[in-house]
Amino acid sequence: MKLARRILGGLTAALCACSGSSTQTSATGTVGMAADVSALRNDGSLAHVTATVLDAQGQPASGSVAFTASAGNLNGSGTTALSVALNAAGQASVTYACDVSIDPARCGPGSVAVNATWSGVTNGMRLTLQGLSSSPDAGSSDAGSSGGTDAGTGGSGSAGPAASITAVSATPAVLGLKGSGIQETGLTTFLVTDASGRAVSGATVSFGQNQPALVTLAQASAVTTASGTVSVGYDAGPLVGITAITATVAATGAAGSQPIAVRGARPSASGFYFRCSKTNLPVYTTTLEYETTTCTVRLSDRYGNRVGIATPVNFAAEAGAISANAVTKPFDFATPTDPDEGSVTVTFSSDMARGFGPVETTPIAGEPSVGNANPRDQLVTIIAMVRGEEAFVDANLDGQYNAGELFVDQGDPFIDSNDNNAYTGDEATEPRFCGGTDCSTYHGPNGLWDSDRTIWVPTWIAFTDAPKVTVDPWIASSCVDYVDNNVPNPSSASTGVSFRDGSLNAPAAGTTYGASFVGAPSGLTLNTLFGFDELENVGSSDPFWQRVSEANVNQPCTVATTTNGACVMQTRFGPFDDGHRLVLRVDDTNKTPAAAAPGHVCGGTPTAGTNLGSFTVQINAKGPHKDASAYTNGTYAF
Incomplete structure (x- = not known):
């Protein structure tokens, strides 16, 4: 029976995600899970488990997450099931603990499953319990058997003086x-041990921080628990950088530290960069009509600091295909x-699925056209969206709007x-996305500065x-x-010679240009000017x-031209390229024959x-x- 239970336990572990972090995706949305530790003591020590939920559109979800655990208790409630409301970022967190003195049958050494469910989507992870009693698997009927060794101690007997402090x-x-409203507070836990690695209880630990001082500590000191652990809370300050929380036992000089970073967190529209590496794709030059390019988003906060907190970004395109969402790279101590x-x-x-290409447009002022074709017919608009704050000009330099x-x-x-800076209401040609709390209808600019909404920015690519080849008349x-x-x-x-396709668009980058005589007309020289690689x-x-x-909108964004300082972003076009390259x-270097x-x-x-x-010139x-x-032709004297 024990073997059977172990096999079943292994199957359960295979069905659940491994400890650390995981993501479960369905058509309804995505549930990701992460914990601050993968292993914890079975003496009531805490693990912090966070579920991050995105809906089907890749936006932070709303509602509640149902957490369940196979043993132990959640949020100190004494139960293994708990419902927690999602915050504005689509996150819900619980603390998990399992105390062998309270539940020796299920809190022995082994592993426990913690699951999170939202709107029918379930994801799970496993945490390892370490302690004095042993068990094949937490939650099994054999969990109360003896014979294990405490994974967190260095031997038996009473602990000696504090010799080591380790951040756990x-x-x-x-x-x-x-002020970002995102991940501004933290908690670091240290383990104090003696020279033999045994946990030291009742030791007074003093807390501090290295320079630069970037956080405010919640307390100056604390006393270790029976398991030798001690924790200190802290709040972020107004400066970015890297520091370290220090822990010291003054009586013995034992010391330890934990690096802490403070980074930009709330994206600002003023620092929202979005560009693609190639902006002219020669789509129609191959049978497959398949070209690719990479597009990059960079996020900064209102102060110009890079956003160091992993942040989901959503994407959409007028034609072609792009990832629906992706997460920015967080700060890495390494x-x-x-x-x-x-x-x-x-x-x-x-x-282009089912042949749907870029939306055909009406020529605007200054735009060339031939028949029903114009360059913007093959212009693809792509947008990137992220939760953040609207841009503002900090005129008095006080750091806030x-x-x-x-x-x-x-x-x-x-x-x-159609590049007219107005939503037409036609979802088929101009898809819209939720910018605030009400997604039932489109909401335009509201005349107010918003500190928390979906901010967005476009970029453009041409399909060519x-x-x-068009040759101008000879002069x-x-x-x-x-x-x-x-x-x-x-x-x-x-x-002059111009090069444009059927929509009057210039060629893709890397195109080269040249010209030469057909044959060798006597006494003629051909010079080509310009013709640089595209x-x-x-x-x-x-x-x-x-x-x-x-x-x-015909006036610039200045205090004198606005109402309450409100400006908007509009798509504009510079002069259209006429394709001359x-x-x-x-x-003719020939001279008149002497007889003539x-x-x-x-x-x-x-x-x-x-x-x-x-003479004939091939281009x-x-x-x-x-x-x-x-080809172009002419006549000459010889």
Whole structure:
């Protein structure tokens, strides 16, 4: 029977997530679980377990989480089942403890399962119990059998003087900056042991912190428990950095420490960066029509500090595909200067399900068009969304928003497919997303600075095809005369060459340009000017987000032009690229034949004894997948 129970216990462990952290996903939402420790003593010591819940849209969920445990008690309630309400960040936390003196049958050494359930989605994890009694598995009928050794002691007998202090947990070790409202408080637990590793009870431990002093300690000292542990709480201050909580037993000099970091925590729209590495994808140059690029979000708080708390970011695209959500990289003590802190990178791909491409648009002022096509027809809007605060200008430098200061007012996120800066109400072409607590309808900017809402920012990508080569008329004419002709006619001619696809978009980055004579016309030279390798672009468009007055969007965002400092962001376009990349110049170095001099061949009737020939120039554009070429002709004297 014991073997059978152990096998069943192993199956249970396989069905539950391992201790530390885990995530369970379904169509309803996602439940993630994490604990500050993977093992704890079975003397009533605490583990802190947190469930993080996102709904089907990747937003922090609401409601309650039902926690259950196979043994022990939750939140000191004496029960193994407890319901806890989710906070605004979609998190719910409980403390877990199992005391062998209270429940010797189920709190022996082994493992216990702690599960969390929200809206039918369940996730679980296991915690290891360590103590004086042994058990094949906590919660089994054999849990009361004897013969185990206390995993947390170094031997039997009374403990000696304090010789060592070890930090056993920090919940959390990374705090959010004071005033961020995110993870501002923490608790660190130390274990005091003697020279033999036995827990020392009744020892007075003094607490302090290294410089820089970044936190406020809840108490100056405390006395160790029967298990040799002692805890100190702390609150984050207004500065970011890294410090350490110190613990010292003055009587023996035993000391220990726990690193603590204070980081930016609440994202600000003023520090919300979102860009893609490639902004022109040559989608239509291959049969598969499949191109990819990486897109990166970087989050900073109102002070410009990187957000060092792991933060979920959501994404949506007008066409193609992008990850629905991803979590930014948190601060890591191992790499404290990591430039990727507060960042997350996702992949965007151009695959268009069921043939739905970018939304067709009406040309705007200054935009070129041919037939029904214009560059913005192939412009894809992508948005990134995160919970945070609206941007503001801290005019008096007091670190907080004050009425009358300029701020950027945002409405609910939506994909502005037609680039008109207004939500059309058409969910099919302009999907919207929840920005506040009410998701039933779209909510525009409210004229107020919001400290907690969904902030968002767009970026753009163009889908392009291989270019069509267009040659301008030759100047002065397509006929180049003798260098010493008697009219005089020009002995050189030049022309410009543009490269744009059927939607009048410029080619993708990496496209190269060139031109050469077909054959070798005697006495002619061809010079190509410009023709640099194509740099990254957004097709022929130059979209950007500009801050303007909410009261009058044709005015800049200034105190004088706004009402109560309210501004909004609007999509604007710079000059459209006309696609010109090459200038060709043909020079005739031939002189009039001696028998015909003085003479000419261009314009009117050629002088007797002169010679008129033709030349052809081939122009090439070599793209990532497909090349394009064209020819232009002229005549010359030889």
